[in-house]
Amino acid sequence: MKIAMIGTGYVGLVSGACFAEFGPDVTCVDVDAAKIERLLKGEIPIYEPGLDALVAKGIKSGRLSFTTDLAKAVSEADAVFIAVGTPSRRGDGHADLRYVEAAAIEIAKSLQGYTVVVTKSTVPVGTGRRVAELIRGANPAAEFDVASNPEFLREGSAIGDFMRPDRVVIGAETDRARAVMQALYRPLYLMETPVVMTTLETAELTKYAANAFLATKITFINEIADLCEKVGANVQDVARGMGLDGRIGKKFLHAGPGYGGSCFPKDTIALVRTAQEYGSPARLVETVVQVNDTRKGAMASRVIAACGGSVRGKTIGVLGVAFKPNTDDMRDAPSLAIVPALQDAGAIVRAYDPAAMHEAKALLPGVHWCDDAYDAAVGADVLVIITEWNEFRALDLDRVGSSMTQKVLVDLRNVYRAEDVRALGFRYTSIGRP
Template sequence: MRIAMIGTGYVGLVSGACFSEFGVHVTCVDKDAGKIERLKRGEIPIYEPGLDELVARNVAAGRLSFTLDLKEAMAGVDAVFIAVGTPTRRGDGHADLSYVYAAAEEVAANLDHYTVVVNKSTVPVGTGREVQAIIRRANPDADFDVASNPEFLREGSAIGDFMRPDRVVIGTSSERAAEVMRRLYRPLYLIETPIVLTSLETAELTKYAANTFLAAKITFINEIADLCEKVGANVHDVARGIGLDGRIGKKFLHPGPGYGGSCFPKDTLALVRTAQQVGSPLRIIETVVDINDKRKKQMAERIVAACGGSVAGKTIGVLGVTFKPNTDDMRDAPSLDIIPALQAAGATVRAFDPAGMHEAEKLLPGVVWTQDAYGALEGADCLTILTEWNEFRALDLKRIKTLLTQPVMVDLRNIYNPEDMAAAGFVYSSIGRPAMPSQNV
């Protein structure tokens, strides 16, 4: 089989590379000439574990290629995937579909045989029908069907998510299109992956419903964590106690500074706007969005409190700035709220992140970037952990105490044990767990 993938961002590049690993011939298309040239040289524009090897292997095998020419990419394909960005539209919170619709116009101009046009981008309900209408208006004689095939990839583990998914959702009213999609995903049938066939609208809504539910779950445990602090309970024990209930499940029950990234913030907001537009408001999700926005700002206040109520003239050492580990993605990362708030309060911020500093430099002016974790802590008055990278889980605590002006740690990801930190002589603050008095050592 042959497919074209429009867009070489996170979704397009990962999906294209993974399809090629299935044995499909994939041509990835992008308008960014620089990006295409870098990809041809084997340079991967995003940080995703294992993606560089996957791309190199399939390029060498002749199954994966990159081009600026959509007409060339669509020659003889069974399907063309639209995997372009749908960022939040400025001013109203709706998803910006201009890139999707522009891609549909270009696809229409190059349709010369039966082709399934697949929306891989995260799009609001009704987008598939509009893509269908755009193509039909532009090319009335085209032989095509439109399908929705939302992605459920987690940054940092996207390749595994694609190769061993919980399910594949395909939305289409055409059996002809459904058969093409079944053949594309045939390798997953062999491992008995559930294939959920639905209407276009159902598939589109399923993607948003999944992401907003997970965002709500994160927000729920964050609020429970705040309550735990007030009543002396331990949020991790609560999370385990409820997570072992099969109706609830243990995933996404880890407290922290709030969700971020490329999906949850924009998707929760887009679904809220869609629901309001059709007169069926989602009050729960509206509240989730509001709580999460406020929570990220409140995290800076926790750090200030741990520093005695003021950070004016102080230095804060920050470990991790990406929204989660194993990615260089800075989109809606809590650090984008926390660090500027600390700077506005008079603090100097020294920071280190294993993968995100190149991108973060553009977004966080005034930060002193260091070569490793210990460099960020040299002369700092407080250590703050914002992202739970594995290399931060076993820091040399004795060395840290010699670097800090005072042994204060604010762990917003709860990667250390309060008893161990107290025994090591740290004034340790975490999320949703009882404070332990420091033992001077």
């Protein structure tokens, strides 16, 4: 089988490389010629563990290729995946479907023979019908079906999520389309991966509902963490006690500075807007969005409090600026709220991140970027852990403390045990722990 993957962003590149590993011939298409040239040389434009090796393997096998020629890729494909960006639309928060719609029209012009056009991008309910309408309008003679196949990839572990998913969701409404999609995912059928076959609308909404629920879990445990601090409880123990209940589960019950990234912020807002549009307000999700936004801003106040109520003229070392470890993604990262607030309060910020500093430099002006975690601690009055990279979990704290002006550690990810840090002479602040 042959696949055309329209878009070589995070979803398109990971999905294309993984499908090639499954066996089909995959052609990834992008309008950015410079990006395609880099990919042909094996240069990966995003940070995702294992992706460089997987892409190189696909290219070597001849099953993975990159091009700017959409027409040729589409004309030869059994399935065309739309994996372009759907950012929040300025002004109202709805998903911006300009790129999806433009891709649909271009695809329509090049369809030859029966083809399944699949929305892989995260799109609001009704988008699949809209894509079908655009294709029919641009090419009335086209023989095609539209399917929805939302991605559930976690940045930092995306390859494993694609190869060994909890489930695959496919919205398809003809036997012919279902047969094509089943053939593409045949390796997962052999592994007895649950495959949910449903309608276009149900598949589209499933993606938003899943992300909104996970965002709600994060926001819930963050509010419980605040209560723990007031009553003297330990949020990690509370989360464990909750998570051992099979109805709840332990994942996404880690207190911290709030969620960020490419999915949860825009998808929760888009779901809220869709619900409002259809006259069925999602009040719970609305509150989650508001609480999370407030929380990220409030984290700077914790740092200021740890410094005695003022950071003016003080140096703050920051460890981690990406929204999560194992990615260079800065979209809606908590650091984008915390660092500017500290700078506005008069602080000098020294920061280090293993992967995201290149992306962060344009977003966080005025920050002194460091060579490693120990460099970030030099001369600092307080050291703040914002992103829980593994290399921050076992720092030589004696070495860290010896280079700091004051031994103050604000751990926004609960990486360390309070008693261990305090035994080394640090003043230590964490989230939701006495």
